[in-house]
Amino acid sequence: MTNIMEAQNVKLSYGKFEALHGISLNFPEKQLTALIGPSGCGKSTFLRCLNRMNDDIDNINITGKILLEGKDIYRAKLDLVALRKKVGMVFQQPTPFPFPVYDNVAYGLRVAGVKDKQLIDQRVEESLKQAAIWDETKDNLQRNAQEFSGGQQQRICIARALAVRPEVVLLDEPTSALDPISSAEIEETLMGLKKKYTFIMVTHNLQQASRVSDQVAFLMDGELIESGPTEQMFLAPKKEITSNYLNGRFG
Amino acid sequence: MSKKEQDLQEVVEQAIAQQKVPHVKIKGIDPHSIDIARLTKPSKETRQERWGKGLTALAILLIGILIVSIIGFVGSHGLATFFTDKVNIFHFLFSTDWNPSAGPNHVGAAAMIVTSFAVTLLAALIATPFAIAVALFMTEYESGKKANLLQSVMELLVGIPSVVYGFLGLTVVVPAVRTVFGGTGFGILTATLILFVMVLPTITSLTVDAFKAVPKELRKSSAALGATQWQTIYHVVLRAARARIMTAIIFGMARAFGEALAVQMAIGNAVLMPYNLVSPAATLTSQLTSQMGNTVMGTLPNNALWSLALLLLIMSLVFNFLVHLIGKKS
Numbered sequence: 040m041t042n043i044m045e046a047q048n049v050k051l052s053y054g055k056f057e058a059l060h061g062i063s064l065n066f067p068e069k070q071l072t073a074l075i076g077p078s079g080c081g082k083s084t085f086l087r088c089l090n091r092m093n094d095d096i097d098n099i100n101i102t103g104k105i106l107l108e109g110k111d112i113y114r115a116k117l118d119l120v121a122l123r124k125k126v127g128m129v130f131q132q133p134t135p136f137p138f139p140v141y142d143n144v145a146y147g148l149r150v151a152g153v154k155d156k157q158l159i160d161q162r163v164e165e166s167l168k169q170a171a172i173w174d175e176t177k178d179n180l181q182r183n184a185q186e187f188s189g190g191q192q193q194r195i196c197i198a199r200a201l202a203v204r205p206e207v208v209l210l211d212e213p214t215s216a217l218d219p220i221s222s223a224e225i226e227e228t229l230m231g232l233k234k235k236y237t238f239i240m241v242t243h244n245l246q247q248a249s250r251v252s253d254q255v256a257f258l259m260d261g262e263l264i265e266s267g268p269t270e271q272m273f274l275a276p277k278k279e280i281t282s283n284y285l286n287g288r289f290g
Numbered sequence: 291m292s293k294k295e296q297d298l299q300e301v302v303e304q305a306i307a308q309q310k311v312p313h314v315k316i317k318g319i320d321p322h323s324i325d326i327a328r329l330t331k332p333s334k335e336t337r338q339e340r341w342g343k344g345l346t347a348l349a350i351l352l353i354g355i356l357i358v359s360i361i362g363f364v365g366s367h368g369l370a371t372f373f374t375d376k377v378n379i380f381h382f383l384f385s386t387d388w389n390p391s392a393g394p395n396h397v398g399a400a401a402m403i404v405t406s407f408a409v410t411l412l413a414a415l416i417a418t419p420f421a422i423a424v425a426l427f428m429t430e431y432e433s434g435k436k437a438n439l440l441q442s443v444m445e446l447l448v449g450i451p452s453v454v455y456g457f458l459g460l461t462v463v464v465p466a467v468r469t470v471f472g473g474t475g476f477g478i479l480t481a482t483l484i485l486f487v488m489v490l491p492t493i494t495s496l497t498v499d500a501f502k503a504v505p506k507e508l509r510k511s512s513a514a515l516g517a518t519q520w521q522t523i524y525h526v527v528l529r530a531a532r533a534r535i536m537t538a539i540i541f542g543m544a545r546a547f548g549e550a551l552a553v554q555m556a557i558g559n560a561v562l563m564p565y566n567l568v569s570p571a572a573t574l575t576s577q578l579t580s581q582m583g584n585t586v587m588g589t590l591p592n593n594a595l596w597s598l599a600l601l602l603l604i605m606s607l608v609f610n611f612l613v614h615l616i617g618k619k620s
């Protein structure tokens with residue numbers, strides 16, 4: 040199994056405050072890695088490092104290496120636009136643009152300069168199908184995406200991220216703003232897509248992590264405490280603190 | 291003591307009897323002398339609330355009366371032109387023959403209507419791109435000291451009295467236009483240039499609000515999809531802010547349409563259909579300001595001016611209605 044991304048000793052400070060103290064973690068291809076840990080431990084911060092969404096924060100300092108297909112994404116002449124086409128992202132709150140579903144999903148392709156209408160049509164349909172939202176949108180692709188329900192909006196956002204055919208999709212608590220039924224639908228969607236894409240998902244829902252992930256990484260206070268295959272992490276964690284967290288003794 | 295108060299007395303006594311912690315004594319409450327009359331009377335707070343509501347209602351009533359009388363006054367005088375002096379309304383709207391002292395067949399306001407709309411639309415047309423550019427600079431590209439400086443400059447521009455703009459226009463813009471384009475220097479172009487400066491801050495500050503109202507998450511999502519900052523601005527921010535920018539433009543137009551003094555000083559005040567941008571003309575407002583001292587109440591020339599005022603009032607209602615409509619649609 041190859042690693043599509045590798046984080047090597049990633050340290051990050053917001054001004055004087057060091058939020059990540061050197062995280063090394065491998066992300067196997069076509070698997071779903073769940074990042075878990077108490078609030079404020081740095082999960083989102085770490086996730087944002089992986090597509091360089093932290094770059095425009097003032098006074099930020101990032102060291103270490105993050106390799107995507109063997110090449111450091113923090114190297115000098117990296118093309119941010121190209122990186123983000125390879126590493127997509129879905130946010131906690133659904134963030135559909137205030138225009139039709141079709142234009143939302145086509146957005147990534149269009150900003151990349153794709154003009155071929157047929158290709159865009161085909162990608163939009165494929166992506167909406169992959170995100171399991173095609174049936175609900177196929178008859179109103181021209182409807183404003185913000186008029187759909189929260190769960191539908193989030194799946195439209197997933198479709199939008201998939202439309203550029205990324206290698207990796209980052210998800211930051213994608214279901215925490217949704218009701219249980221919509222969350223379950225998103226989980227199912229992710230399960231179905233795991234064979235095609237690599238997912239890295241922050242969640243603080245441990246059951247969710249156990250249901251959908253292949254690998255779990257446990258972070259605490261900016262430190263990677265332990266990582267491993269999901270089953271092993273939940274059944275036989277190596278460290279006591281991991282076991283305590285997974286058993287709900289704190290967090 | 292009424293039945294209701296007796297019931298209440300009973301309930302209170304029962305509650306006191308059931309009191310299981312006799313050692314707890316609250317200062318000032320004597321359990322055996324409950325003043326039912328006081329309890330059933332409105333409290334001080336309730337009376338204050340009634341007072342407050344009454345005062346508010348009174349204020350609203352006064353303002354209502356004021357508005358109704360303004361509209362009524364302008365309406366009755368403005369309509370007298372048509373009902374008392376028998377001016378044909380189509381003649382008023384479409385004829386360019388304006389000489390009310392010569393009789394009801396010479397009350398055509400078309401030249402002023404056209405000029406008013408021309409300066410308004412042109413000023414908005416020129417100001418909008420600048421306003422959007424400045425607003426983008428202030429919200430998307432710079433957010434620190436430079437943005438604050440620009441903000442202060444805009445506020446300063448709003449605060450300058452219009453007579454100062456007019457004076458500046460008269461002294462600087464009129465000769466400049468005369469030198470470059472010939473003619474007298476008075477006319478639509480000069481008025482437009484002055485109005486441009488006057489509406490720019492209005493449109494800009496409302497556009498800044500429009501951009502600030504676009505959620506950060508949308509910008510981040512766009513960046514995460516590989517869009518450059520310019521693509522994000524063009525495809526997402528401008529689109530999400532579209533309705534509010536329209537509103538900003540309409541507010542700017544309302545200001546331009548209603549501006550009297552500065553325009554009067556720059557437009558030339560000749561009630562003629564403008565045949566180019568540098569020929570002297572007159573707007574509804576400039577005609578009103580320059581002529582209101584020259585007519586006698588109750589005569590046709592006076593009523594005709596009130597008709598212009600009525601037209602201005604209706605236009606301001608239209609602008610408000612448009613803003614409302616856009617707000618509803620988005």
Ligand SMILES: Nc1ncnc2c1ncn2[C@@H]1O[C@H](COP(=O)(O)OP(=O)(O)O)[C@@H](O)[C@H]1O
Nearest residue numbers: 053058076077078079080081082083084085096
């Ligand atoms: N933009 C920022 N500026 C300064 N500190 C930040 C910023 N974002 C997050 N932090 C801090 O970094 C730590 C980790 O935050 P975060 O990554 O959001 O945690 P998590 O997602 O695990 O809840 C927290 O202490 C938080 O206060």
Ligand SMILES: [Mg+2]
Nearest residue numbers: 082083084241
């Ligand atoms: Mg977080």
